[in-house]
Amino acid sequence: MSEAVAHDHHHAHPTGLKRWLFTTNHKDIGTLYLWFSFTMFIVGGIMALVIRAELFEPGMQIVKPNFFNMMTTLHGLIMVFGAIMPAFVGLANWLIPMMIGAPDMALPRMNNWSFWILPFAATLLVAPMFMGGNFMDGQGPAFGWTFYAPLSTNYQNLGFFVFAVHLLGISSIMGSINIIATILNMRAPGMTLMKMPLFVWTWLITAFLLIAVMPVLAGAVTMLLTDRYFGTSFFIAAGGGDPVLFQHVFWFFGHPEVYIMILPAFGIVSHIIPTFARKKLFGYSSMVYATASIAFLSFIVWAHHMYTVGMPKAGILFFTYATMLIAVPTGVKVFNWVATMWRGAMTFETPMLFAIAFVVLFTFGGFTGLMLSISTADFQYHDSYFVVAHFHYVLVPGALFAIIAGVYYWLPKWTGNMYSETLGKWHFWLSAISVNLTFFPMHFVGLAGMPRRYADYQLQFAEFNMMSSIGGFVFGLSQLIFLYLVIKCIRGGKKATDQVWDNPEGLEWTVPSPAPYHTFETPPAVK
Amino acid sequence: MSAHGGYYLPEPSHWPLVGSLGLFLTTGGLAMALPSSPGGEMGSLAVMYTGFAVLAFMMFGWFGTVIRESESGVYNEQVDRSFRMGMGWFIFSEVMFFAAFFGALYYVREIVLEQLAQTSANPYNNLTGEWIWPAFKGATWPTAGPEGLVYKGAELAEGAKLGAKEFLSMKAMGIPALNTLILLSSGVTLTIAHWGLKKGNRNQLILWLAATVLLGFLFIGFQAYEYVHAYSDEMNLRLSTGAYGSTFFMLTGFHGLHVLVGATILTVVLLRCIKGHFSEEHHFAFEAGAWYWHFVDVVWLGLFIFVYWLV
Numbered sequence: 030m031s032e033a034v035a036h037d038h039h040h041a042h043p044t045g046l047k048r049w050l051f052t053t054n055h056k057d058i059g060t061l062y063l064w065f066s067f068t069m070f071i072v073g074g075i076m077a078l079v080i081r082a083e084l085f086e087p088g089m090q091i092v093k094p095n096f097f098n099m100m101t102t103l104h105g106l107i108m109v110f111g112a113i114m115p116a117f118v119g120l121a122n123w124l125i126p127m128m129i130g131a132p133d134m135a136l137p138r139m140n141n142w143s144f145w146i147l148p149f150a151a152t153l154l155v156a157p158m159f160m161g162g163n164f165m166d167g168q169g170p171a172f173g174w175t176f177y178a179p180l181s182t183n184y185q186n187l188g189f190f191v192f193a194v195h196l197l198g199i200s201s202i203m204g205s206i207n208i209i210a211t212i213l214n215m216r217a218p219g220m221t222l223m224k225m226p227l228f229v230w231t232w233l234i235t236a237f238l239l240i241a242v243m244p245v246l247a248g249a250v251t252m253l254l255t256d257r258y259f260g261t262s263f264f265i266a267a268g269g270g271d272p273v274l275f276q277h278v279f280w281f282f283g284h285p286e287v288y289i290m291i292l293p294a295f296g297i298v299s300h301i302i303p304t305f306a307r308k309k310l311f312g313y314s315s316m317v318y319a320t321a322s323i324a325f326l327s328f329i330v331w332a333h334h335m336y337t338v339g340m341p342k343a344g345i346l347f348f349t350y351a352t353m354l355i356a357v358p359t360g361v362k363v364f365n366w367v368a369t370m371w372r373g374a375m376t377f378e379t380p381m382l383f384a385i386a387f388v389v390l391f392t393f394g395g396f397t398g399l400m401l402s403i404s405t406a407d408f409q410y411h412d413s414y415f416v417v418a419h420f421h422y423v424l425v426p427g428a429l430f431a432i433i434a435g436v437y438y439w440l441p442k443w444t445g446n447m448y449s450e451t452l453g454k455w456h457f458w459l460s461a462i463s464v465n466l467t468f469f470p471m472h473f474v475g476l477a478g479m480p481r482r483y484a485d486y487q488l489q490f491a492e493f494n495m496m497s498s499i500g501g502f503v504f505g506l507s508q509l510i511f512l513y514l515v516i517k518c519i520r521g522g523k524k525a526t527d528q529v530w531d532n533p534e535g536l537e538w539t540v541p542s543p544a545p546y547h548t549f550e551t552p553p554a555v556k
Numbered sequence: 557m558s559a560h561g562g563y564y565l566p567e568p569s570h571w572p573l574v575g576s577l578g579l580f581l582t583t584g585g586l587a588m589a590l591p592s593s594p595g596g597e598m599g600s601l602a603v604m605y606t607g608f609a610v611l612a613f614m615m616f617g618w619f620g621t622v623i624r625e626s627e628s629g630v631y632n633e634q635v636d637r638s639f640r641m642g643m644g645w646f647i648f649s650e651v652m653f654f655a656a657f658f659g660a661l662y663y664v665r666e667i668v669l670e671q672l673a674q675t676s677a678n679p680y681n682n683l684t685g686e687w688i689w690p691a692f693k694g695a696t697w698p699t700a701g702p703e704g705l706v707y708k709g710a711e712l713a714e715g716a717k718l719g720a721k722e723f724l725s726m727k728a729m730g731i732p733a734l735n736t737l738i739l740l741s742s743g744v745t746l747t748i749a750h751w752g753l754k755k756g757n758r759n760q761l762i763l764w765l766a767a768t769v770l771l772g773f774l775f776i777g778f779q780a781y782e783y784v785h786a787y788s789d790e791m792n793l794r795l796s797t798g799a800y801g802s803t804f805f806m807l808t809g810f811h812g813l814h815v816l817v818g819a820t821i822l823t824v825v826l827l828r829c830i831k832g833h834f835s836e837e838h839h840f841a842f843e844a845g846a847w848y849w850h851f852v853d854v855v856w857l858g859l860f861i862f863v864y865w866l867v
Contacts, residue, residue, distance in 0.1 A: 042568065043568055047568070048568070050570070050573050051568035051569055051570050051572075051573065052568055053565065053566050053567065053568055053569060131563075132563055132565060133563075133565050135638035135641070135642075136638055136639075136642055137565055137566055138566050138569050138571065138572055138618070139572070139642070141569065141572040141573075142571075142572035142575055142576065145572055145573050145576040146576050146579060148576075149576050149577075149579065149580040152580070153580070153583060153584060153587065156584075185592040185593065186587070186592065187590070188583075188586060188587030188588075188590040189584075189587040191587075192583030192584070192586065192587050193583075195583065196579055196580075196583065199579070202646075202649050205645075206641070206642050206645045206646060206649075207642075209641060209645055210637075210638045210641040210642055210645070211638075213641060214634060214637045214638050214641060215563070215634075215638075240645055240648055240649045240652070241648075241649075241652050242652070243649070243652075244649045244650065244652040244653035244655075244656065245652055245653070245655065245656040247653060247656075248653055248655075248656025248657055248660075249656065251806075252656075252657075252660065252806075255795070255802070255806065257594070258590055258591070259795055259796075260794070260795050260796030261795055261796070261801070261802035261805075261806065262700075262701055262704070262796075262798045262799050262801075262802050263660055263664075263799075263802055263803075265701070266668070266672065266684070266688075266701070266702075267701050267702060267703035267704070268700060268701035268703065268704050268798035268799055268802070269664055269668060269669065269672065269699045269700060269701030269702070269704060269798045269799030269800070270664055270668060270701070270798075270799050270802065271663070271664065271667075271668040271671075274660060274663050274664065274668065277659075277663060278656055278659065278660065281656075281659070341678065341681070547565065
């Protein structure tokens with residue numbers, strides 16, 4: 030069924046820098062996204078290590094409080110908008126056309142633009158860090174990644190921040206429009222919606238979420254900008270506005286955003302587990318419907334981030350129950366993965382290890398989420414390290430592990446070479462152990478009352494914080510193994526077969542490894 | 557030029573990068589010009605204007621390329637569908653942008669005002685108002701908030717004069733009603749133009765499309781007149797007039813900006829029609845412009861009802 034052509038013979042492609050600047054090819058753009066994401070992952074990771082170094086012991090040792098706040102703020106923003114989201118878009122670029130039997134993305138020039146906005150947006154975001162003379166007195170944003178008004182409206186360089194978010198939004202919206210158009214318009218004949226691979230399904234729904242909420246985020250930051258510079262009163266009670274309004278608008282974006290960062294991860298894991306369990310996915314259609322349900326629910330749960338702000342009881346109860354409902358479709362997914370592995374002929378190559386760790390640790394993060402959804406209990410957990418532990422469990426061994434698993438899984442298809450399984454296993458075990466060492470103790474200090482976003486803490490939290498810091502440094506350094514492994518794999522290694530794995534499902538495994546420049550010049554037939 | 561199973565895949569292009577540079581200069585320039593303390597002076601905007609110029613250059617270049625490709629007939633039906641989906645979802649994103657501001661309007665009117673004016677049935681909800689601004693009790697929409705100007709109604713009594721600390725709201729049944737009529741008619745004229753295009757009647761197309769563009773700019777003219785009036789001492793209604801002024805100007809302002817964009821799109825389409833572009837079956841740019849125009853129209857109806865009428 031493979032009708033792919035091994036090389037593109039229509040025209041010469043620019044080489045060198047021009048190839049990357051002007052490219053309209055989905056694979057080149059996917060590569061750009063992935064390297065950009067990894068760079069931001071390192072930048073955001075260094076910021077995390079500054080935080081962990083400062084928190085290694087009680088007292089102020091390394092940075093000034095404002096610099097610390099800048100680190101927590103930029104770490105969050107860079108990891109969300111610079112590392113996780115672009116990584117998923119990079120994977121979407123590489124994989125969706127191959128998975129649905131298309132020659133490329135639907136709108137290739139816009140695809141290039143979506144990517145090339147990102148480095149400029151990142152520059153705007155971090156530029157103020159280098160203003161103010163002395164580096165330690167930099168003027169970067171220091172109001173938390175959620176930039177609540179009125180703290181953010183008092184920020185001296187608000188314009189840089191607001192426009193960075195605008196540009197990130199434009200990039201995400203264009204990227205999502207492209208993905209939707211590709212999925213809905215470029216599928217090979219015979220590939221009905223309910224035959225689409227799950228990564229494609231999850232991205233279709235994710236792209237819809239992005240187009241729905243990124244403009245709302247743009248609206249929120251626009252209101253911040255006009256409140257600060259042009260005299261409006263959206264978030265100023267003296268003028269008839271309300272800072273709480275900011276939280277509503279922000280979290281109307283923010284909660285779907287959480288699922289934007291996890292739905293494609295669900296898709297990736299739903300590809301990897303069947304391959305290494307050598308069984309079909311237990312329930313394909315239930316996976317699709319569960320994804321859609323989660324996306325729907327994501328729009329009606331936003332205020333569970335703001336239980337303590339002073340809302341009517343009826344509102345709090347509504348958001349509590351709506352939030353708990355999310356456990357149902359999420360449970361459908363988790364049981365689906367477990368049932369797929371049940372009595373499978375399992376092997377534990379690196380992608381599978383990361384995928385299994387994802388299932389276990391993401392579920393753990395989901396459970397703490399369930400605890401947080403209970404409004405009465407949340408009054409204690411709110412803004413404590415328990416919350417930090419919760420969302421790092423769903424984002425690091427959750428979203429990030431799925432991305433890493435996906436890279437291991439498809440790397441042989443991209444490069445044509447197998448990666449080093451030994452190094453992969455080192456990377457996995459070091460990451461899996463250190464990620465728990467980093468974040469598990471945070472549950473305890475949080476429950477014991479340690480608030481998030483402070484540069485210092487009381488003495489009784491010292492041991493657990495020291496453990497977290499050691500874990501953080503081990504985790505950070507372990508990622509260098511990954512970098513080394515990927516570069517090594519690109520440069521050579523054992524040649525990968527077209528199938529790469531033992532009978533995996535999907536069109537991408539029917540084309541040569543490495544995949545040709547334009548994968549399907551004529552669409553394949555899908556049974 | 558490469559055809560892949562009939563689907564047109566463009567050559568590598570420098571326009572996206574030029575666009576990114578334009579966006580960067582525009583936003584970075586404005587960010588640098590903004591004062592670093594409230595009430596500070598705006599700095600130089602030269603970088604921002606350079607950015608605008610780069611963006612304009614990009615749009616001429618990029619759209620020009622697309623128009624040339626389209627006229628040379630390399631876009632098949634499938635490519636056309638991609639464009640349609642792109643435009644449709646873009647408009648959806650615009651709808652969500654306006655939704656954020658409509659949501660803010662709902663929130664300040666229905667929830668914040670009740671709390672500040674202490675009119676809630678639940679006494680706990682009234683505490684902020686009671687403790688900080690007890691004198692604001694019973695205030696109603698429109699409002700500029702407990703420390704803003706005082707609302708004097710939609711118009712003054714005969715011979716009365718507006719105080720410096722007072723403001724008027726915008727009446728629905730004046731220019732806004734006229735503008736509603738103008739925008740709705742422009743939707744009709746645009747449809748007649750479309751019929752002309754589909755029948756191959758170029759005169760009908762050009763005449764009615766020109767009428768549409770004219771109505772669009774007429775709308776903007778009236779809107780500008782309304783703003784000048786609002787900002788005068790006769791009304792004291794400004795962007796800084798509390799919650800009412802903020803929501804009024806941000807909603808109508810962003811809408812006006814979208815009318816300007818829509819009218820510009822239709823102007824370009826009109827020029828292309830005059831040059832003889834488009835065919836009876838193949839005229840995506842026209843339809844995209846028309847969709848955008850109808851979207852702007854629908855947003856206006858929302859504004860007319862919730863911002864002007866239900867005051």
